[in-house]
Amino acid sequence: MDSCELPHLDEIFGVLRLGGHLCAEDGMHFYKLRDHFDDYHRLFSALGFDLVRHDRDFFYFRSDSDLGKEATEMAVFFFVLVDALGDEGANIGDTIFKEEFRVSELPHFRKQSHRQCMAEVNVTATEDLEKIVKRMERYGFTTRTRGDFFRFRLPAWRFIDLCYDASKKNEEETQ
């Protein structure tokens, strides 16, 4: 297909270029990207962008330069949330993607160890958590549902992958 004929090219590029992640709940943009993945990949590659299709069926650009520090903050935020859910005995996988979270009730400052971790990424107050959630929204990892409630979207699997990698590494080291 002629690259000029690729559907929703402007909008798709606009989202991905800003670090956004596209998944099924993004509707038409996602489906067009999925259906013409090879064409989009070829075009973006020529422009210097690496379009990635994750195993869990969402898309994003992988940057090789100009990396911000935002990934670290968001990742640590996620790790603390998972750890806190574990303390509560929740079914973590289910809870992450099926439950809504309220910014004002996030557990990130309840335990001393969690407060220490958040301080390492300069997050010490609920307002800072709000900023991180907004940032995650911008990248497509979360979405607002109502008021200060939000939920995770499929691209949050990128943070889960980091946890699995760490677990696998631990398994290999202890064998």
Add this chain to the structure above:
Amino acid sequence: MAVTLKNFFYFGHKYHQLLAALFETGEAADAASLRALIERHIDETAPSMETIEEQLLSYGILEQTPYSDTTFELRAEVRDLLAWIQKRQVLATADVIRGYLNQLRDLTKELQELSDAENYPGVVHPLTDLDRALEKIRAHGLGNYESIATQVQELQSQHGEVPPRERFQMINRIWNRMLRPLRQLIDDRGPIEERFDHLNSLLKELADAPRIPRAIQRRASHSRARLARTRRDLMVSHNNAVREVEPLYEQLRLDSRLLEGASRLLKVVRQQGAAVLELDARMCLEGWRPRGLFSDDYLQSRLTGLSDYEPDDEAVLGDPLPIVTYEPLRRQQILDVLYDACPINDVLQLVLEYWSERPLIDRLKIFASIHRGDFGLCQPLAEAAEQTYPTDLVELRAWPMKLEHVER
């Protein structure tokens, strides 16, 4: 007092809650704990605690532990009965089943020897033992499924009370210590199938061979039916148990890995800082910056640092050079010079020498106007080689151009 069916089940009927509580305790109770337990589970119409305690012991429901006269535990048979009723049987491991398989092997061998010796009345006892062994295997299979289903339900209801790690350890034990080894045993080509096939062939022979007495044939036929049922129920029970466990096992396994990974990463963050994890490099997120802002953090911080910079005084370079001005040449002046010099074999040479006091740029402008044809036809000198023309500043290289006549 000897235990009878009547007084045993009558006791069970009256004090079923006490029996359930004894089962739940799971471990031996000393005299004081036992009395407390009895007191909690009897009503005002009950006889004295001493009487109930005595009945528990005389009916064989409780017995002393081997290590102390004053601690008591449920008798194994009673525990098994209560476990069966409540579907919380102790899981039969692959080793337990293997024990029965060995028994089947021995019984099959015995039956074969008796059949070969045509000692048909002799097969009755081994057939009875065979039936019992088959029912045990079948009961263990069903018991495993019921117990596993109960444990899975308890685990599912425990989220919020028991951490995922612990729940995963419990389900992992069921999956890896019970179900997987059992699967290897009862697989299509596993030891159980092989043993059952052999036994089935022998029982078929005993059931069908005309030389064998009809009573024995019927007996063998019944055992063969029991074998078929055991075979079927064992597989069904095992598959049902796997279906109960597998989804929860997978979910808890992933949860456990997720939690373990997050915990390890947080440990590194606390001990060594977040930068060590290189999460920005691993996530490779496209930068999000509005246009016009510096994208280079180093450059930005450098420029910020320069905001209070006070430069040193400028270095003095010396007095300025005098400015020499030339009166511009008129076309007629150039024309007169060229007219007197024609024919000219090297126009550039002439220009550079005649107007040598002028700046090079002026001389090149004069040459350019001549070269352009402003004063007549200017063309390359035939068969002339490239020449060099040294000046004060630079050395020029060009092909000589001739001017044969000028037009006034």
